[in-house]
Amino acid sequence: MLPTPSQIGQLAQRSGSLFIYAATLSVLSLTAESTKKHAEIDVLYTAILRSALEEAQMEEHEAEDVKLVLRTVLFAQEPISVETIAVLAGLDSPQRVYFALQLLRSVLHQSEDTKLVSTLHASFPDVMLSSDRSEPFFCYIVNHSKRLAERCLAVMKDQLEFNICKLESSFVPDDKVEDRGGRIKQPISPTLAYAFRYWVNHLTLAPRSDALLKWTRAVM
Incomplete structure (x- = not known):
């Protein structure tokens, strides 16, 4: 599934000095017709999650917060607010959600207009729900x-x-x-x-x- 022009523009705008955004933009834009598209996207998303979950300064409970926020947004039936994420994930403060979203900003998106959170691109849930493609981050x-x-x-x-x-x-x-x-x-x-x-x-x-x-x- 190719990203829309607006999604490409959004990724480009948000890239700044963060290489991972540029990598996301490149892979999603250029690999749709490549025979290696799955492998390249899988490696990219795995690298993003490894970076988010293996942050050296992060406490164990903070890593668990990141996982809970990620899974809650993945399995939500529609885009949801930070407050709703906190409740559904069982977190006692929206600030814990904001912390996780900052680390997951390459794969999750918060709308500037509605403030609702969803996955940034449709390819991400496809990867995360496949045990073959997302190990060790597979979401059951x-x-x-x-x-x-x-x-x-x-x-x-x-x-x-x-x-x-x-x-x-x-x-x-x-x-x-x-x-x-x-x-x-x-x-x-x-x-x-x-x-x-x-x-x-x-x-x-x-x-x-x-x-x-x-x-x-x-x-x-």
Whole structure:
């Protein structure tokens, strides 16, 4: 899959003195028709992750934060905010997410407009979800889906409440509700909205477990 002109421009703008950005730009732009494209991209992404996770000054818990943020963004069903990443990854501060994003800036992207985080290029998830291509950084979707399902269910259990939008009557049609957008946005955080929409997606990919069954019953 070739990068779009806007993606190429973005990579070029962000390269600056960082060689890894220039390398990313070069490989993604020039290897789409090469017989060695997979090998070159795989080596590039492996080098990026090795640099991020084997930083000499980084503590063990910081490296674990980087892995959690990476997997959370990889398996998220849509671009998500830093605050949502923190909750889904089980991190107690958005600052821990920002730290990880700084190290992962060659593979993850935070939109300047929406501030939402996603993978920088579609080739990255393809590599990370293939054990043959991404060792030793392979992301096993089943394991992290269990964590994401548990976190989504925990958010719903903590934040959902009866008549959360404070409607005066349940007999009023949706299109007749005054300031419907404001009533929804104010009590429903982006994290709760994500959890409510996608908990089933993550649950479906997770292995059956007593813990997940307990969480599901608690929410239902």
